[in-house]
Amino acid sequence: MKAVAVFPGQKQYRVIDHPEPSIEHPAEAKLKILDVGICGTDKEIVAFQYGTPPDGSEYLIIGHESLAEVVEVGSAVTHLKPGDLVVTSVRRPCGHSDCLACSVGRQDFCYTGDFFERGIKQRHGYMTEFVVEQAKYMSVVPPTLREVGVLVEPLTIAEKGLTQLWQIQQRLPWACPVEPGKGQAYCHKALVLGAGPVGLLGAMKLVLDGFQTFVYSKADPGDLRRTVVEQIGATFIQAETNSLDQMAEQIGNIDVVYEAVGASQLAFEVLERLGTNGVFIFTGVPGRKAPISVDTDRLMRDLVLKNQISFGTVNASIESFRDGIHDLAEFLGRWPEAVKSIISHRYSIDDAVIPLSGKAGGIKTVIAVHS
Ligand SMILES: [Zn+2]
Ligand SMILES: [Zn+2]
The missing domain is CATH 3.90.180.10 (Medium-chain alcohol dehydrogenases, catalytic domain)
Structure with a gap:
């Protein structure tokens, strides 16, 4: 064969x-x-x-x-x-x-x-x-996922990451208030770094879990990746025309960062802008390059004074595969064009x-x- x-x-x-x-x-x-x-x-x-x-x-x-x-x-x-x-x-x-x-x-x-x-x-x-x-x-x-089921494995990265996120945030009062007559409100903001398949699937999972989701990427206007971000109700922030400070100002308190580019300098510069009680999820594996400098005093002060957590996540268990199959079907029901266009x-x-x-x-x- x-x-x-x-x-x-x-x-x-x-x-x-x-x-x-x-x-x-x-x-x-x-x-x-x-x-x-x-x-x-x-x-x-x-x-x-x-x-x-x-x-x-x-x-x-x-x-x-x-x-x-x-x-x-x-x-x-x-x-x-x-x-x-x-x-x-x-x-x-x-x-x-x-x-x-x-x-x-x-x-x-x-x-x-x-x-x-x-x-x-x-x-x-x-x-x-x-x-x-x-x-x-x-x-x-399920047979309904014949066309897109191959996306389950890259989606398991987000599944395992978000399972851990929800476990970690049990450390503090994190449930959004329930508004009378409106049901559960969504009050947390998530930032995805990168709009490749891992970033886009991560953004879909964050939107599904109720996060107001922003995607920071170099993709040009008119790029298909940007269309996908808009189709799922997330907000695209163009990296070339928005500095990290402008990005952070637009979002407000960044509760979660889902890193999906594998670029360490960008990641650590964004870590400096993680919000109070925020969680930074690393999923990328950078190639070894020359060392860069980071503001370690600022990072350490913020980790302590803002109760921050950063963690890395790799691979996935069979439970994450089952969660991924379930959620991919949800994505396909909500945003069929966006999912298929990945x-x-x-x-x-x-x-x-x-x-x-x-x-x-x-x-x-x-x-x-x-x-
Ligand atoms: Zn892969
Ligand atoms: Zn072992």
Whole structure:
């Protein structure tokens, strides 16, 4: 079968022929891959900055954002049947019995760093025709999400981040007042940094959770990303024409920052503008560049005097996948055009190297393996 593989030793990536897998354990299911999304991690892997083949293999099949159809299930699988659509999680446990996180299925919090990730770290990914995996890592997606279900994995970043945000804010009185006759009022303001797929999906989740949401991005007027922001009822703030101080003045008290650009200088300059009792959520992974200076006295004073918290979040549990499936259906009901327009390009698997080598613009590029 066809697969898109990177050969780190040869500094190459290409479509290869790879043996089709078959079910070997009763708890496994076999999937026909429909869609695989391309993200910044994949671009880094094909630039040989990242990514490790499985032990004994000279190549790694890439792809971790998937939507697939179940074609066969092992005898012990009860929650799936052939024909179901599924998304499959990415990270697998490290296998160390003393890892508190992996031993309870929360490998997204793995302590040892010896976890595995499909399509990224020592496990083949999903950019291929068929995949066999333990069914417990698969979540059923309703048929109504056929067109956009591949967005569940990037949405899980926001799901895990906001689950933690709500837990963290239980530390203080944070519930907005209920207005007589109007129901629950929304009183918190969230700022999203960046309008790529992670930023836009994060903005959708923040709007869904009731935040007055602002997106700060370099996208030009007329850019599709800006249209998406407006369609979901968030406010776009153009980075080129608005300084950070102007942005902060427009918003007022910034209760939440959802960082989705991976640019550390911008992130720390915005951290200086985080509001009282604010939470800053880091999701980006910057490349290593020269050190920059930050106003550490100001940051530390504000952390203390404004009760601020900043945290990073990576990967997601199966619960975040289920939350993502639920919320993606909500998004699609509210803003069908905005959600669909996030997937701006589709390529066949034969042409997968074209977008991987950086030649596709738009928001999210998807490899349509089977239609
Ligand atoms: Zn990704
Ligand atoms: Zn672990």
